[in-house]
Amino acid sequence: MSNYLLTRRRILGAIGSGTGGGAVSLAGCTTNATDSTETANETPENTSSDNENKNESNDSAAEDQQPEEKEEEENLDPPENGAVVFVYDDGPIEDYTKAFPVHQEFNAPATVGIVSKFVGRSDDWMNLEHLEALTTAGWEISSHTVQHTPLAAYELIEDAKPEDTAIHAEEYRHGHQEGLTVEITDGNHSVTREVAGLGGDSDDNLSVELEHPVKHSFSAGDAVIRYPADQMHEALRESQRDLEELGFAVTTLLAPYDDFDEWSMEFVPEYYDGVANARHGSRINDSEEFNPYATQRRYFIEFTSPEYVKQDLDEIADRGALGVLGAHSAKKEVTEERIRETLQWVNDRGIEVMTLREAIERFAH
Ligand SMILES: [Zn+2]
Secondary structure (H helix, E strand, O other): HHHHHOOOOOOOOOOOOOOHHHHOOOOOOOOOOOOOOOOOOOOOOOOHHHHHHHHHHHHHHHHHOOOOHHOOOOOOOOOOOOOOEEEEOOOOOOHHHHHHHHHHOOOOOOEEEEOOHHHHOOOOOOOHHHHHHHHHOOOEEEOOOOOOOOOOOEEEEEOOOOOOEOOOOOOHHHHHHHOOEEEOOOOOOOOEEEEEEEEEEOOHOOEEEEEOOOOOOEEOOOOEEOOOOHHHHHHHHHHHHHHHHOOOOOOOEOHHOOOOOOOOOOHHHHHOEEOOOEEEOOOOEOOOOOOOOOOOHHHHOOOHHHHHHHHHHHHHHHOOOOOOOEEEOOOOOOOOHHHHHHHHHHHHEEEEEEOHHHHHHHHHH
């Protein structure tokens, strides 16, 4: 695990420039993550006891989740014909009603990125029983933060003047989380302001509205908008804690909006062993140099074609590589048939299906 431990060192360079994944980054990730402003104000437990708890619950949950037949798997090297990890986003009920039964036909687990505040929130979302059914079948619960919290820093694309209350940045995602505090910084000067909501009157003119004026000038290109450190910790720590309190081992992260950058990387390794979607544009991860904090994921039904997916699966099998395939099961085009045919292609090529946690164990060393 040496190269992966190396990457756990904190990376300096506070100002991230985004991951450059514009086209797919909206990706249907829910925009109704705007709800709540009551982001726990409880005193955080100290880090060391958090870690102890984490290890304990990991151990016990991992035992619970190990199907007996896995005992024969002693080889921890990457499988010869490669592996794929299916990662479903957001935890909608369709993960359970649509994806799960098809995966069961192939005895193939998947990883689900769960927003801890969405669990059981309405009939549209999986509840505790659904998640338990998944983990009993060998699926992995990954954190998708507390409330679909963007973890990246976004560059300002327009200058901010002292009297401004609207911030125009390359992404306006912070505008979805009314009541949270954002930091605007150019590295020399920082201000923090409460978010009033999403501003702008058309799709190409959206902004993050602040409760109060910036009271400082920031230049486009030099400054970023991001969550300050305390909220980054909260989004990552409390999601993991809440899901672990439900009884799940949570060691990986699915970054909301597929946005993961240097700013995210300053916080994530403290809580998680890897990220499903640190990069996108490809779904193939080389087995020789797999870094779980730089995992490449790409969708397998949305934004692609069957030919392209099959071609990548050929390459994964040829190279013994790790494929990470994403989907939003609530989307209409993500049908049982499309999931089934993909699993069949995977099966036909002798590629193993595993969770992200298992993939990290097998590939990251
Ligand atoms: Zn999402």
